[in-house]
Amino acid sequence: MQNPESQWFGTRKVTAKEKTGRVIDVFDSVADSYDLMNDLMSAGVHRLWKDQMIRQIRPRPGLSYLDVAGGTGDIAFRIRRKAGPARITLCDLNAEMLRVGRDRAVNHGWIDDFEWVVGNAEALPMDSESVDVYTISFGLRNVTHIDDALREAWRVLKPGGRFFCLEFSRVDEPFLAKIYDAYSFRIIPRIGQVVAKDRDSYQYLVESIRKFPPQKALEKRLYQAGFDRVKITNLSFGIAAIHEAWKL
Numbered sequence: 001m002q003n004p005e006s007q008w009f010g011t012r013k014v015t016a017k018e019k020t021g022r023v024i025d026v027f028d029s030v031a032d033s034y035d036l037m038n039d040l041m042s043a044g045v046h047r048l049w050k051d052q053m054i055r056q057i058r059p060r061p062g063l064s065y066l067d068v069a070g071g072t073g074d075i076a077f078r079i080r081r082k083a084g085p086a087r088i089t090l091c092d093l094n095a096e097m098l099r100v101g102r103d104r105a106v107n108h109g110w111i112d113d114f115e116w117v118v119g120n121a122e123a124l125p126m127d128s129e130s131v132d133v134y135t136i137s138f139g140l141r142n143v144t145h146i147d148d149a150l151r152e153a154w155r156v157l158k159p160g161g162r163f164f165c166l167e168f169s170r171v172d173e174p175f176l177a178k179i180y181d182a183y184s185f186r187i188i189p190r191i192g193q194v195v196a197k198d199r200d201s202y203q204y205l206v207e208s209i210r211k212f213p214p215q216k217a218l219e220k221r222l223y224q225a226g227f228d229r230v231k232i233t234n235l236s237f238g239i240a241a242i243h244e245a246w247k248l
């Protein structure tokens, strides 16, 4: 057991293998309602957070992009819009999420613009030093062995490559944290029940946020994985945060 979160599925204690299986089940179950639920739960704010990460990436043509836990394509599509035709690969553990993403891409008229790969962030099916920009958005929290995923990110990046992680994080201000907790634990599972007919998956979502390492702890683990110049950008008082880092 290398890090504490690998034994937690939300607040339930499980084995590492069981956790990965359960994460696949959760995203199988939510794939079709995933995009609608994101908008409802965050009142659309997740779009602003994703836009902010794209501003920090400054996508341009000629680079290769890997969006891990790419799901239904929100980050890859934003990169495509800014960079134009580029080498953009989405890699996700869950074929169902990628299927929804592929349908969305076709609806945008992007028939052949992305590579879709089913794979695990902990053991990426990509060559070492093959990627210029690695992104992971609301994915790292679900990964069983976070440190393995960070080491894999470092391995596939070229020297001079950049890493970006957008993830739920910690609200520091105690009063705001209280309101946010009440909203998360009381409202989000209910929205999940009514809209997606799946309370458990959204209960998992809320609980997994609380188990994820806070800003400074994740920063430390990025340095331990070999990254340099880690920069943290808090979003909405720390409800989410972007960790940006370099492979030098």
Ligand SMILES: C[S@@+](CC[C@H](N)C(=O)[O-])C[C@H]1O[C@@H](n2cnc3c(N)ncnc32)[C@H](O)[C@@H]1O
Pocket: 023, 024, 027, 068, 069, 070, 071, 072, 073, 074, 075, 091, 092, 093, 094, 097, 119, 120, 121, 122, 136, 137, 138, 139, 142, 143, 144
């Ligand atoms: C909350 S969704 C995020 C999707 C998208 N990146 C976004 O920001 O909207 C989390 C995604 O992580 C994927 N995932 C979970 N564990 C993973 C792993 N170990 N490797 C790759 N993908 C994983 C899930 O299948 C799911 O598609």
